[in-house]
Every structure is written in C-alpha cells, then in structure tokens.
C-alpha cells in the first residue's frame with residue numbers, strides 16, 4: 001500500500017462519503033436533464049408513469065436484494081424464480097376457474113399462492129445457504145437453472161396464458177390505480193419507504209449490515225447470524241412474489257423468457273445505488289435510484305434515435321462499471 | 335554515539351482538521367533498542383507509520399542516513415531495509431503461514447514457486463521463535479499470539495536495517511515475550527536499529543536502551559533507560575503521579591453464581607470444571623494455547639461443548655450466545671479486530687450492536703443510542719477525535735475501551751474478560767482495574783483471563799490455572815503467586831504431557 005492510499009482515510013473519507021451519498025442522485029438528475037433536452041415528451045405524465053410502472057417489478061425485487069447483499073449474500077435465482085412463480089400462479093388460477101368460475105376469489109387465491117410460493121422459494125435458498133453452508137453464489141446459480149427449467153417444462157416450451165375472463169378481471173391491478181398512479185408504482189413506493197425504514201432504523205437492518213461487515217463480530221455480539229441471513233432470503237422471495245402479483249396482470253402470461261436477466265438488473269440497481277457488493281453497508285433509497293437510472297437509460301434510447309436501442313445493454317454496463325469504480329475509490333478502506 | 339539511521343525532524347501530522355502529532359523530533363541509531371511509550375492515542379502508531387512510510391507527514395522531514403527523504407511506497411521502504419510490524423495484524427487469513435511469511439517476496443526456482451524452500455525457511459524461523467505453528471496451516475486457524483509470531487517471522491525473514499514494532503508483545507505471554515526479546519537482542523548486536531512500543535513498562539525497562547515518552551502528540555522526554563525508573567516513565571506518560579495500580583480486593587460472597595462442570599471442547603478443552611461466586615474476581619491463568627479462551631467461549635455459548643454450565647442455578651444451553659447474554663453472562667473477546675469490533679462502522683453502531691432491541695422496538699431510538707455513547711465515552715475515558723469516525727481509526731487502546739463498554743452495556747451479572755488490558759496504557763489500566771473491582775463490589779462476578787501474571791495476582795482472589803486443555807490446579811489467597819501459577823501452567827505436576835495440545 002502506498003502512503004498516498006493510506007492517507008486517504010480519516011477526515012478525507014468523510015468528504016468522500018458525501019460524494020458517494022449523492023453520486024447516484026447526481027447521475028439520475030443528469031440523466032433526466034439529458035432526457036428533457038433530447039425529447040420534450042420525456043417528462044410528460046404518460047412517459048414518467050410508464051417508466052415508473054416498468055421499473056416497479058425489478059424495483060420491488062431489488063429492494064429485497066438490497067438486504068441480501070447488505071448481509072453479505074447474493075441471490076441469482078430471482079429472475080427464474082419470478083417466472084416459475086408466475087407460471088404456477090397462472091396454472092393454479094386457470095385450474096381454479098374451471099370449478100369456481102372467473103371470480104375475484106380465484107384471483108385472491110392466486111395472489112396468496114404467488115406470495116406463498118415466493119416465500120417458500122426464498123426459504124429454500126436461505127435454509128440451504130445457512131444450514132447446509134452452501135456458498136450463496138453457487139446455490140442460487142443452481143436454483144436459477146432449476147426454476148428456469150421448471151417453467152420451461154410447465155409451459156412445455158411455449159407460453160402459459162391466463163384465461164381471458166380472469167385476465168380482464170385481474171388487469172386493473174397493473175393498469176388501474178388511484179390518484180393517477182398505477183398500483184405497481186404505489187406498491188413499489190410503499191415498499192421502498194418501508195424498506196428504507198427497516199434498513200436504517202430497525203435492529204434487523206443494523207444486524208444485516210453488521211453481518212455483512214464482519215460475520216464473526218456479529219456472532220460474538222449475540223446477533224442471530226443464521227436467522228437474520230435466512231430472513232433476508234425469505235424477504236427477497238416474498239418480494240419476488242409481490243413483483244409477480246403485479247406482473248402477471250400486465251401480460252397475463254408466463255414463458256421460458258419471463259424474468260430473464262432480472263437478477264442481474266436487480267443486483268446492478270443495488271450496486272449502482274451505493275450498496276457494497278461485499279456487504280456491510282446498504283441503502284434502499286439508493287437502490288430505488290439505481291432502478292430508475294437503469295430504466296431511464298433504456299427509456300431514453302427508445303425515445304431518441306441518437307443511439308440505437310440495441311446498445312442499451314452496453315450503456316447500462318458502462319454505468320454499472322462506473323458505479324463500482326466510484327464505490328471502490330471512496331468506500332471504507334478495509 | 336553512532337550516527338542516526340532514521341530520524342524525524344519537526345514532524346506534524348493532521349487527520350483532516352485534527353492535528354495529532356505536534357512537531358516530533360526523534361532519532362533511531364544502529365544497534366540500539368528504542369522504546370516509544372505514551373498513553374492511548376498519544377500518537378505512537380502514527381509516528382511509527384510515518385517512519386515506515388505508511389503515512390505521510392503533514393509537515394517536517396524524515397531523514398535517512400543524514401539526508402531528507404520522501405517515501406514513495408512500501409516497496410521502496412522495504413528495499414531501504416525499513417520493516418514495520420503493525421499493531422493490528424496484516425496477514426492474509428486464508429493463506430498458510432509460510433505463504434504469509436513470503437508474501438510479495440516468494441522464493442522461486444526458475445519461474446515456479448519454490449514451495450519446499452519457503453516451507454523449510456518458515457519452519458526454521460518459527461522454531462527460532464519457539465512457535466509450534468505449522469507452516470502449512472492457514473493463518474485463520476492459528477491463535478492470536480501465533481499470528482503475532484508469524485508477523486515477527488515475516489519481519490525477521492527480511493534484511494532489516496530498521497525494525498519497527500508496534501506493540502508486538504501485547505498479545506504475547508511473558509515466556510513468548512522473552513523469546514522475542516532474544517531475537518531482538520540478536521538483531522541489535524547485528525547493528526539493526528529497533529523501535530518498539532509497549533504498555534508494559536517492566537518490559538521496556540528490560541529490553542530498551544533508550545526511551546522516549548510521547549504525550550498528546552508531543553515528545554515530553556527522551557532518556558537513556560538507566561536514567562529513568564518505571565515510575566518516572568508512568569508519570570511522564572500520564573502527566574500525573576499514579577497511585578497503587580491495583581485496587582484492594584473485596585470479599586466474595588459464599589453463594590456460587592456460575593458452576594461449570596466437566597466442560598469439554600473437542601480437541602482443546604477436556605473436562606474443565608470451575609465455580610465462580612457472587613462478587614468474586616476469579617483469574618484463569620495458563621500458557622497461550624492451554625485452552626483458556628476456548629473454555630471461556632464454550633461457557634459463553636460461542637463454541638460447541640459438552641458438559642454443564644449452571645448460571646444462577648439455571649442451566650445454560652450450549653452454543654446459545656444470545657441466551658447466555660440474556661441470562662446475564664457475557665464474554666469479552668481477546669480478538670478485538672476479528673471478533674470484537676466492526677472496524678468500518680461508527681462507535682455508536684458498535685456500542686449498541688449486542689443490545690439493539692433495548693434501544694427501541696421496532697424503530698431504534700437514535701437519541702438513546704447517542705446518550706449511551708456519551709456515557710460510554712465518559713465512563714471509559716475513550717479518546718475520540720471525531721464522534722462519527724470509523725472505529726478502525728481509533729487508536730488501539732481506545733478501541734479496547736470501546737469494546738469493554740460494548741460488552742458491559744447489557745449490565746451482566748457474570749463477565750468473562752479475556753485479556754482485559756491488552757494494548758491499554760497504564761493510566762487506563764488502572765481505570766479498568768478499578769472498574770473490575772467496582773463491578774465485583776457491586777455484586778457482579780468476574781472471570782479474568784490474562785497472560786500478565788501481575789494482573790492475575792493483583793486482581794484475582796483465586797486463580798484457576800490451565801495446562802494443555804485441562805484445569806491443572808487452583809490457587810487461592812496467599813498461594814496466588816507467580817511461581818505457583820507458572821508451576822501449574824507449565825504442567826510440572828503432569829510432566830511430559832506438555833506437547834499434547
């Protein structure tokens with residue numbers, strides 16, 4: 001280590017942390033300004049709500065992911081888990097509607113099932129990681145493949161569609177709303193606020209950060225390390241369930257490509273937002289900003305013909321790398 | 335007197351707006367052991383890091399062989415023959431002992447690593463240090479003092495002209511310290527300039543040729559060792575006369591509060607039993623590696639164990655830390671950095687971590703946390719340059735005080751303290767000893783594990799001594815003497831078994 005890098009700690013750190021705090025926000029504002037300059041319709045009501053509603057699925061998952069990553073874990077399975085849960089939900093609702101008709105009760109049962117399935121899937125990941133001691137990366141890589149293959153099998157390589165009667169009954173959950181805001185946006189916003197409070201102001205959030213920071217210290221400080229880690233995966237599973245509940249009414253279908261790469265987008269959003277990938281520090285509002293940045297980029301590319309939308313992935317990639325570089329330069333020295 | 339190799343001239347150092355060194359002048363001479371002493375936070379580590387090029391000074395000059403020099407990086411510093419052993423370990427936990435010793439300077443045969451040569455060299459160095467650590471074991475699996483020995487081996491393996499050691503003996507027993515000092519004397523005779531710091535003044539008297547005292551970033555005196563007494567040193571450090579180091583021992587009650595019977599931990603502790611009474615200070619002595627820490631951790635629910643532990647007549651389940659804390663038993667770890675504190679978090683977050691539920695549910699009450707921190711800073715005289723700083727930036731001794739505050743936050747009935755005064759200065763030591771005595775007088779019961787014999791003798795009315803994982807014996811009252819403890823610790827009664835552990 002050079003003398004230079006060591007003297008970068010201490011008081012100099014305090015200033016830099018500020019930069020890290022506002023970094024993602026600055027990026028978001030810059031993106032919005034660019035958007036307004038390139039296309040006057042950018043800030044129109046319909047575009048803004050469109051962007052927000054599309055962000056909501058990844059966003060809800062990313063909030064759960066923030067806790068997992070803060071506690072030093074990772075979950076690669078959320079995208080295929082979402083597809084699998086969506087498939088299950090659709091099949092169950094179609095089956096129920098045969099005997100019960102296209103009723104609200106069927107939809108409510110479907111919702112309960114989706115939430116339960118998400119919860120269970122998260123629990124399975126969590127229990128295997130904490131009790132069987134399997135590395136999170138490997139385990140969730142495995143379950144990612146399993147769920148993806150299960151949904152492909154369930155759909156027989158094609159698409160599972162919700163019956164049209166149910167579909168029109170359910171669609172207000174995505175398209176409807178109150179006060180001009182659609183339900184996905186409202187749910188996303190509420191979960192974000194709740195998540196932020198839990199992360200910053202409850203023992204659970206503090207324990208997540210402590211475990212991610214140094215698991216042994218947490219254990220010696222009588223934190224229930226395994227229990228908290230398990231809870232983060234269960235919460236993430238639940239947030240996948242919630243995202244599915246919001247997602248299914250949008251298209252009324254699920255297929256082998258549903259939720260493809262969602263896990264990477266969610267993880268990227270978390271990191272862009274300033275949560276440390278190695279754990280120990282996380283913030284939910286940052287994740288929200290990260291999600292917005294990612295979806296604004298693709299929205300911008302679609303609205304303007306400046307750069308081909310096919311380059312969306314490339315530009316998002318650059319943003320992710322920049323975010324991590326910024327983090328490394330100003331993160332706490334270890 | 336020979337010319338200095340390395341010197342500081344008018345060096346100041348600021349961290350942000352806070353200046354912690356105020357114009358320090360200082361010279362290291364070949365063949366001389368120089369001790370730098372001072373209270374916690376006085377700036378010893380900072381001075382040493384500047385000398386070894388790990389920190390850059392704010393003002394002033396570093397002089398090497400009579401000429402001012404700018405350090406550009408650790409490679410250059412090492413090439414100049416300046417080697418530093420840090421107060422906190424700098425070891426790669428997942429690498430083996432020999433890989434650590436040769437980290438960055440691996441021995442090669444052609445383009446391939448010469449594993450065998452590195453292993454043999456390491457084994458040689460470790461045996462010179464009389465350490466039993468196997469070069470092939472990962473560092474994460476060896477004990478704290480063994481880690482220190484690895485650091486020392488690492489330093490010995492390089493061609494040093496200047497060897498700087500920041501509290502190398504804080505984690506060592508007296509016997510291990512003696513081993514280290516023999517190596518130090520050998521290096522001194524070879525003409526190496528040695529700078530070292532310690533809070534154990536007896537030890538300074540024993541090994542140093544010259545002693546310099548730092549108080550609040552100012553050099554207050556520098557003398558040849560023969561011109562000063564231990565009392566002089568302590569007074570110069572603290573800036574006032576120190577009265578008796580150890581408070582009077584209070585009488586213990588007759589009522590047993592903690593009964594440990596036949597506790598075993600696979601491979602390290604065998605059938606250990608002991609009893610602690612209300613209001614008692616019980617010492618546990620023994621060599622490092624004799625199973626003291628493992629026994630304590632097993633009692634506190636941090637390790638799997640067999641056997642029974644009864645607290646206030648109720649059994650404590652094995653492996654349940656939180657339950658033990660709730661029942662009123664806590665353990666203060668000897669491994670401050672690895673198991674005690676979250677170094678990149680603030681003081682507040684560290685202090686309240688074990689007891690967050692008591693600071694408001696469901697939402698944490700920030701004000702109450704701040705108030706608790708205020709109290710801790712005051713009660714334990716923690717020196718905090720900036721309140722929201724990361725704990726890792728506190729001086730080592732102040733970290734220890736914070737750890738004490740954190741452990742005692744739950745107001746436990748039974749406290750097991752592993753190396754209570756590791757790395758803390760003599761003034762604060764006295765405070766800690768008084769605190770322990772006050773706790774005992776207030777009806778709490780304390781187990782003190784210590785490698786410092788005088789500490790055990792000064793504090794405890796009864797001492798249990800461990801040897802090779804077993805309780806070798808117990809001393810009480812006037813029988814608590816250095817000689818008695820050493821005899822038991824060395825396993826004199828069960829000779830021939832010393833290598834069993």
Ligand SMILES: Nc1ncnc2c1ncn2[C@@H]1O[C@H](COP(=O)(O)OP(=O)(O)OP(=O)(O)O)[C@@H](O)[C@H]1O
Pocket residue numbers: 009010011349354372373374375376377378379380381421717718719723727728729730731732757759
């Ligand atoms: N990176 C840093 N940022 C801010 N303050 C620092 C930093 N490093 C050290 N300090 C402060 O500088 C002062 C001197 O610290 P230093 O570590 O040199 O003390 P020390 O004499 O070695 O004490 P100890 O005996 O406790 O090890 C302390 O008040 C410490 O908190």
Ligand SMILES: [Mg+2]
Pocket residue numbers: 378379380421500729730731
């Ligand atoms: Mg120090």
